[in-house]
Amino acid sequence: MSAPTETTFPAALAALARRFPDQEAVVAPEGRMTFAEFTRRCEELASAFAAAGLRPGDRVGILLPNGLRWLVTMIGAQRAGLVAVPINTWYRSAELAHLLGTAQLRLVVTEEKVFGKDMLAELAAAGYDEVFATGARTDGYLGALLWPAAEQLPPGIENGPAPAQGAGPEDIAMILYTSGSTALPKAVPLEHGKLLRNGHAMGTRMRVGPGDRLWFAMPLFFGYGACNALPVALSHGITLCIEEKVEGDASLAFIERERCTVSYGLATAVRALLAAPSFGTRDISSLRTGPVGFNSEDKRLAIEGLGITEACSAFGLTESYGFVTMTDAHDPLEVKLHTQGTCLPTQHIRIVDKTGAVCAPGASGEIEVRGCVIDGYLGHVEPGDTHSADGWFRTGDLGSIDADGRLAFGGRWKEMLKIKGINVSPLEIEGILGEHAEVDQAYVIGLSTSDGDQEMACVVVPDERRVADEAGLAHRLREYIRDRAASYKVPARVVVMGSHSVPQTHTGKVSKLKLREMLEAAE
Structure with missing residues (x-):
């Protein structure tokens, strides 16, 4: 497909609706949408945002699970010239307070429960207990706009005239927050073009x-x-x-x-x-x-x-x-x-x-x-x-x-290890172990020692098709590395762990920070 001439998300979607009106655009838990239907719903939500008093440049949070509502909120907000701010659905009140405060949100689109968690209670604990009501106010934080999964659009909103296309290619389309495993998440502004x-x-x-x-x-x-x-x-x-x-x-x-x-x-x-x-x-x-x-x-x-x-x-x-x-x-x-x-x-x-x-x-x-x-x-x-x-x-x-x-x-x-004064890349050792027939997963981390140095530890998940005692496997793996790399690259500790015990971040990645904490606590 040739490079699109459209320079914003709403314009790109509208072009697809003209070119492929009846083609499926989205299949999601709430149902299906063609490109024409997707565009229409975004237009309607954009009109409702404008009618609520939101103006180009204002920021709208999206606190919903993956699905039609998430996508319509994203592009509907942008169609009104607003900035979409996706919110991590695992966040609790302290994290929500940080995000809502730093992002200066005017509105949060959500539902009463997300993955079983009471979102109104979490928002209230964060200091944002308002629920959006048409005409209640026009300035500051307007509250949480509730959108049940069974509804095509949030109930109770008012439609208005379609807003003029407010965003340009250099305008901010969305603000994403980095995962922030060791510090508060950073706000990343991303432009349409x-x-x-x-x-x-x-x-x-x-x-x-x-x-x-x-x-x-x-x-x-x-x-x-x-x-x-x-x-x-x-x-x-x-x-x-x-x-x-x-x-x-x-x-x-x-x-x-x-x-x-x-x-x-x-x-x-x-x-x-x-x-x-x-x-x-x-x-x-x-x-x-x-x-x-x-x-x-x-x-x-x-x-x-x-x-x-x-x-x-x-x-x-x-x-x-x-x-x-x-x-x-x-x-x-x-x-x-x-x-x-x-x-x-x-x-x-x-x-x-x-x-x-x-x-x-x-x-x-x-x-x-x-x-x-x-x-x-x-x-x-x-x-x-x-x-x-x-x-x-x-x-x-x-x-x-x-x-x-x-x-x-x-x-x-920042994950580079300093072993006996020499830099060691965890990825190198993980690559060596990944070639071993008995290893399914391998994660190398550094543990602090009492003398201010580091020792290398490795967590391995064995191939479930092979049965072996943990001590014997750990010994074989250390010798396997010793035969293929310098001696200072041999882990001081090899810990065998089941795949379900390996901690993950909210994005589905393995959390080396939590692995490190687990090993240090076990010492």
């Missing part, structure tokens, strides 16, 4: 287009959904097939029934599908392409295990509007397994050493990016903390670029 340009570039690498059907069951409120899967779909005319969460057997049945062709599942989602009792009996052969994980074992599971033969390896972050580099859907398997591909035409990338000098091809250093990248976070983060002196965004990630321009990801800078 950059979202669509990078979304089109990402979809082009995956070779998707009208008729493709994208499976998505991770939370939409994080970057993987809001600023990756969604702009890819809008810029290529793809049907979004959305579940509220990943559930092995149910998800396999959903993929089979909807004939999904694009997989947007993180490594934990891939493993959940492969471990489901019905795997092998469901026909998921329609799956063809989609992004896959960082390490070679996770990529191999998606490509060979799920049969996603045109999958794309990638590197990116919320601050870069999704991906920065990607392999092509038709690249050789070895390129996909061992690199994150080349730079997208919307992006630039370089590797720098600790002095800021650009590294030679093949040398490792920090990854810096420029192009479709944020200028800075909202709030009080100083530019020097996020950008180099010459304007490149500092990712805090390690990597190298080969002579062909392909990126090899080396892990997070």
Whole structure:
């Protein structure tokens, strides 16, 4: 599909409604919508927002599970010239207070209970106990607008004239909050034009287009959904097939029934599908392409295990509007397994050493990016903390670029271990262990020692098809690494753990922070 000329989400959706009015746009827990119906509902909600007194630039929170309502709120708000602010549905009152305060929300669209949690009670505990009522007030925080799942639009709202198209390509489309595992989440402002340009570039690498059907069951409120899967779909005319969460057997049945062709599942989602009792009996052969994980074992599971033969390896972050580099859907398997591909035409990338000098091809250093990248976070983060002196965004990630321009990801800078005064990358050791026949998953972390140094610990989840005593497996794995790497790279501790015991973040990623806390508490 040629690059779209539309530069905002609402304009892109309206163009799809003109071109494919009767094509399914969304399949979700609340039902189905064509592109024409999707556009109409967004127009109606935009009119209601304007009638409620919201004006271009005001911010609206989305506190809903994945589904039709989430998407209509997002694009309906933008159609009225508003800024959408997706909210983590796992947040409790203290986290909600931080977000609502820093985002300066005028309205929160939600329902009484989300995943069994009383949202009105949580908002009240956060200091925001108002419930929206038409005409009650026109300034400040207007309250929580309740939208039950059975309703096409929130009940009790008033329609008004369709607002003028208020947003432009350089206006903020949404504000996403980073996961903030070790600090308060940062607010990431994302512009309409950059979202669509990078979304089109990402979809082009995956070779998707009208008729493709994208499976998505991770939370939409994080970057993987809001600023990756969604702009890819809008810029290529793809049907979004959305579940509220990943559930092995149910998800396999959903993929089979909807004939999904694009997989947007993180490594934990891939493993959940492969471990489901019905795997092998469901026909998921329609799956063809989609992004896959960082390490070679996770990529191999998606490509060979799920049969996603045109999958794309990638590197990116919320601050870069999704991906920065990607392999092509038709690249050789070895390129996909061992690199994150080349730079997208919307992006630039370089590797720098600790002095800021650009590294030679093949040398490792920090990854810096420029192009479709944020200028800075909202709030009080100083530019020097996020950008180099010459304007490149500092990712805090390690990597190298080969002579062909392909990126090899080396892990997070802050996760680098200092073992006996020598830097060790956890990703390197995890890669070695991932090749062992008895290992299903491996996670390397650093534990503080009494002398101020670090010791390396490794948590492994054994292949469930092999039965072995834990002590014997730990010993074999340490010897396996010793035969393949320098002695200082051999973990001091190897802990064998069941897959259900490995803690995860709210986004479905393994939480190394919680793993570290578990091991330190067990000492």
